[in-house]
Amino acid sequence: MRQLILVFALCSIVISAEASGPLAGFPLSSHPWYEFMERRETSGKIRIQSSTRPYSVLGSSGSDLIGFVSDSGSYDDEEKLTREVGRFAWELNSHLRIARGGYALPEFTDTTSHQYPKWPRVLGVLFEDGTHTYTYVAPEDSVAFSFQPVYGLEIIETDDERGKVSRFTGGFRVTAGYGRRLYGFVDFRDHTESGNGPYDSRERLYEDRWAAADLKGNSSTSYDVSESMLQYYGRHLSVSAGRGRHRWGPSYFGGLLLNDFAPPFDYARFDLNVSRVSYTFLHGFLHSMQTGDSLYVNPDGRPRTLGAEKYLSAQRIEVTPRDNVLLGFSQSVVYGDRGLQLGYLTPLNFLYSVQHSNDDKDNLLLALDGKWRPIPGLKLYGELLLDDVLVGDLFSGTGNSKNAYTLGVHGMIPSNFWNHFDARFEYTKIRPFVYSHFFDVNTYSHWTSPLGFTREPNSEFMTARLGGSFYPFFCSLTYSRQNHGANTETENVGGSIDAPNYAGNDKEFPFLAGLFERSEELILSARYEILPNLNVIAQIAEVKKSRAQDRTEWRAGFSWNL
Numbered sequence: 001m002r003q004l005i006l007v008f009a010l011c012s013i014v015i016s017a018e019a020s021g022p023l024a025g026f027p028l029s030s031h032p033w034y035e036f037m038e039r040r041e042t043s044g045k046i047r048i049q050s051s052t053r054p055y056s057v058l059g060s061s062g063s064d065l066i067g068f069v070s071d072s073g074s075y076d077d078e079e080k081l082t083r084e085v086g087r088f089a090w091e092l093n094s095h096l097r098i099a100r101g102g103y104a105l106p107e108f109t110d111t112t113s114h115q116y117p118k119w120p121r122v123l124g125v126l127f128e129d130g131t132h133t134y135t136y137v138a139p140e141d142s143v144a145f146s147f148q149p150v151y152g153l154e155i156i157e158t159d160d161e162r163g164k165v166s167r168f169t170g171g172f173r174v175t176a177g178y179g180r181r182l183y184g185f186v187d188f189r190d191h192t193e194s195g196n197g198p199y200d201s202r203e204r205l206y207e208d209r210w211a212a213a214d215l216k217g218n219s220s221t222s223y224d225v226s227e228s229m230l231q232y233y234g235r236h237l238s239v240s241a242g243r244g245r246h247r248w249g250p251s252y253f254g255g256l257l258l259n260d261f262a263p264p265f266d267y268a269r270f271d272l273n274v275s276r277v278s279y280t281f282l283h284g285f286l287h288s289m290q291t292g293d294s295l296y297v298n299p300d301g302r303p304r305t306l307g308a309e310k311y312l313s314a315q316r317i318e319v320t321p322r323d324n325v326l327l328g329f330s331q332s333v334v335y336g337d338r339g340l341q342l343g344y345l346t347p348l349n350f351l352y353s354v355q356h357s358n359d360d361k362d363n364l365l366l367a368l369d370g371k372w373r374p375i376p377g378l379k380l381y382g383e384l385l386l387d388d389v390l391v392g393d394l395f396s397g398t399g400n401s402k403n404a405y406t407l408g409v410h411g412m413i414p415s416n417f418w419n420h421f422d423a424r425f426e427y428t429k430i431r432p433f434v435y436s437h438f439f440d441v442n443t444y445s446h447w448t449s450p451l452g453f454t455r456e457p458n459s460e461f462m463t464a465r466l467g468g469s470f471y472p473f474f475c476s477l478t479y480s481r482q483n484h485g486a487n488t489e490t491e492n493v494g495g496s497i498d499a500p501n502y503a504g505n506d507k508e509f510p511f512l513a514g515l516f517e518r519s520e521e522l523i524l525s526a527r528y529e530i531l532p533n534l535n536v537i538a539q540i541a542e543v544k545k546s547r548a549q550d551r552t553e554w555r556a557g558f559s560w561n562l
Contacts, residue, residue, distance in 0.1 A: 025055035026095065027185050027229055029247050029260045036088055038252075039422055039469065043414045044376025047323035051369065052280050052316055053247040053260070056231070056238045056271040084471035091532065094131040094146075101177040102137040102144040131532050132175075145176035150189055154537075154557035156206065160549050165195035165206050173561060184230045189562075194220035202448060209449050211263040211287065227264045238271040246282060248316055248330055250371040250381035251406045253426050253463050253480075254453045257330050257367040257385060258314065262449035265312070270347055276320040281347040284312035286446045288336060308441045310336035312451065313344035313351060324373040334451075335362040336441035363442035364388070365435075365452075377419075379410040385452070387434050404430040404453065420469050428453060428461040432485070432494020432509040433501050443497055450497065458485040458495040458512060472529035482519045485512040518546040534560045 026033050040046045129135045132146035150171035157164045171189035199221035202208050210223040229242035245260035266285040288310040295304045314332035331351045343354035355364040371381035387402035408426040412419055434457040435444035444451050463480040487495040493514035523541040539555040
């Protein structure tokens with residue numbers, strides 16, 4: 001009921017908005033569209049794009065954000081025969097037609113019909129409109145919806161004690177639109193993992209990045225992941241509610257404030273986009289691993305307990321003063337053990353002041369970020385995170401200095417051949433105790449996953465990636481290294497978000513103090529898109545850890561609409 005009240009309150013703000021703009025981009029932040037757009041912005045083909053994923057609000061024409069369409073609605077001569085451009089033009093046209101309730105977009109109607117990709121005619125059986133398996137469009141009623149299956153299989157084999165692990169995914173995706181005002185989608189996926197049993201604890205999972213999992217000691221386990229959204233959108237305004245992942249900031253390998261690594265969470269969201277200014281308000285409902293009140297015990301001895309209440313309130317504003325510059329400011333707070341806080345439900349409120357008036361009992365974070373393209377083919381970006389803001393101790397070595405930053409560069413040579421390659425380097429430093437909180441319920445996490453970059457502060461990360469895009473073939477070579485100062489049995493040096501600092505913030509905490517650990521990975525990945533959104537994938541990785549056995553890891557499989 002409280003979630004519904006929040007949604008209706010936000011809806012009342014925009015009920016009179018003019019509804020002439022379509023949904024922007026795709027509702028899943030993992031869609032390859034976003035990486036494609038980032039390569040386009042670095043090359044200088046389009047202006048710098050938003051760092052708030054997934055995109056939500058778009059102006060009336062959509063040309064600027066779509067990127068490969070000029071202001072006049074015609075294709076850039078240099079790119080009109082590029083198969084990858086045509087592939088995304090085709091899919092986006094189909095997607096926006098559903099989102100707008102069956103209305104075709106003039107920019108695409110006369111252009112995409114003769115563009116790439118030229119898939120075989122047999123695809124009409126699997127892809128009715130070239131992208132969706134089934135589509136129903138009724139322009140006279142302003143209604144449209146589509147259906148797509150979601151399948152995948154991944155085989156992972158290592159030369160350590162885990163051996164062979166398999167993960168199968170099955171599900172579906174339904175999208176619908178009505179009257180250029182209302183859009184919705186549901187994406188459901190059921191995962192089955194086997195090979196590392198008996199699955200009796202989360203430590204047996206190959207990756208502990210899921211919500212609830214079947215941990216009854218069987219030879220296999222399952223976990224469901226669902227994302228959904230119901231959105232009312234206008235020309236400049238949007239209100240949405242559902243369950244999903246959110247990623248804020250320009251970092252490629254992990255956002256400091258919000259990273260889409262964690263499981264999806266329920267949320268309500270409000271977006272405003274006017275000229276060169278964008279604003280996003282987000283309120284999420286998180287899962288705490290802390291046990292709340294116990295109500296009763298069943299005759300079979302099973303206790304009925306309530307999880308501790310836990311919420312996220314976050315806001316982000318972006319300004320694009322020039323086509324090659326974007327500046328962002330974000331704030332977020334995690335609070336719990338009580339009901340919804342009205343001050344955290346108010347858009348445009350300064351969360352630091354609200355948190356301070358609550359006797360500094362909540363977990364507040366502020367972030368500044370930006371990206372700049374000085375010349376076509378070169379983009380510089382960075383992000384600064386401030387946790388527990390005390391101006392006098394921002395960059396000291398004490399426990400009050402809880403901050404992190406990322407510096408990155410993305411480059412490519414904008415020529416007819418070399419623009420198929422792009423190179424990226426990022427450096428991230430996270431000081432001790434970042435993301436932790438002296439109240440466990442306010443730890444900056446959802447289930448067992450961090451909302452930010454990592455569960456291991458007191459770390460530095462260096463990552464370099466060389467990518468090749470030869471649609472429909474993609475490949476990359478990635479090297480990453482983490483240096484980490486871990487907590488010991490007798491000393492807490494700020495190496496885990498689950499171990500806050502109770503001893504006093506005036507004490508010095510040297511960076512990387514404690515038990516030094518180093519992890520290195522060298523990963524070669526390849527992906528081939530056989531049919532629309534049907535990919536064959538392969539990967540080999542060399543993993544070295546200073547306090548664990550080195551291993552080689554192979555992965556192979558396929559994904560359809562994953």
